[in-house]
Amino acid sequence: MQVEAVLAALGHVASRAQILDGGIEPRALASAVGTGRLRRIGRGWYADREATREQVVAVRVGGVLGGPSAAVSYGMWVPQGLPVHVSLARNVSRLRPAPAGERIRLDWSRPAGGIAGAGPQWRVDPVLAVRQSASVLKRDHLVALIDSALHSGLVTGRAIEAIVPADVIRRVDPAAESGIESLVRVRLADLGLPVRPQVVVPGVGRLDLVVGDRLVIETDGRAHHGVERFEADRARDLELAARDLVVLRLSYRQVMHDWAAVEDAVLRVIERRGHLARHPFLRSG
Incomplete structure (x- = not known):
């Protein structure tokens, strides 16, 4: 398998371990970086040419996409113009500065350790994305985000009830189409x-x-x-x-x-x- 295919399957950003687990030899990875097909965006992290600015910023800082930034990557509705929400593990101690001109919001609510699973590891899961969004969005914006998450089947009603206030739950309607x-x-x-x-x-x-x-x-x-x-x-x-x-x-x-x-x-x-x-x-x- 080509290294580009591995990155595409993982959402255009992946760790070195994930790339090697995908069957790519270390020499092939080095060659992809040397020829500009991939770029190194953090310690042990790589991105292809399709990676978004938000993905790159989060990883370069030392975290992953969280909150509204992760939510929108799943297709949930999120208001435009928000800073990049960077989710950090609670045990992270070393951070790198954000690229010049980038607005970021640091969130330390993620449990210690990396993102589990064989899929993309550059963002938190949908439920955690909603929970982190609940701490930064206005109530009506949060309702809209949850409506879209429920409508698309990304989360369940039971999961939402456990993480957001009752006054938000009362206003949610998964039938909403935008x-x-x-x-x-x-x-x-x-x-x-x-x-x-x-x-x-x-x-x-x-x-x-x-x-x-x-x-x-x-x-x-x-x-x-x-x-x-x-x-x-x-x-x-x-x-x-x-x-x-x-x-x-x-x-x-x-x-x-x-x-x-x-x-x-x-x-x-x-x-x-x-x-x-x-x-x-x-x-x-």
């Missing part, structure tokens, strides 16, 4: 509004959120959209409007960076009781 949807649901519920997730409307499909009887909120956390998806969303909005429903379509930027405007718009609809018309498709009673 982190932005989770954030809006939690924030509106915290305002005391009657919000229902994943409401199915015949002839239209599944709606992200419905407030009351007829205020439909659709969320879109993607930064870029294809033409087909854009047109499908507009056709969907037209059909909902034709059924006399109020539709608010929210972007990632609006939810994450302009929530006050979103909340104001929703509350104005509520004030004029625009959410209460008893529509046969969406009635909650």
